[in-house]
Amino acid sequence: MAGYTTVGRLIEYLKEQENLDAPVIYQYYLAEHFDTSEEVFTEVAREFESLIPCSDAYESISEATRRLT
Secondary structure (H helix, E strand, O other): OOOOOOHHHHHHHHHOOOOOOOOOOOOOOOHHHHOOOHHHHHHHHHHHOOOOOOOOHHHHHHHHHHHHO
16 A cells, blocks of 8 residues: 555545444545645655644644645
8 A cells, every 4th residue: 555545545445444334433535625736745745644643633733744745
């Protein structure tokens, strides 16, 4: 894997789950949520390995996109 995941990979993973009616808690972000390019956001996703790094996820990702812009 490239160190991060994509929408398509996430969908495929979820479709492989045994119970597609199981409850789930999720949170995802796209480049557009941070008004940045996909290129910059790819680097952010790679840095975090597509995992929300802490309870202050939005602020952490915002800081990373600003740093890499």
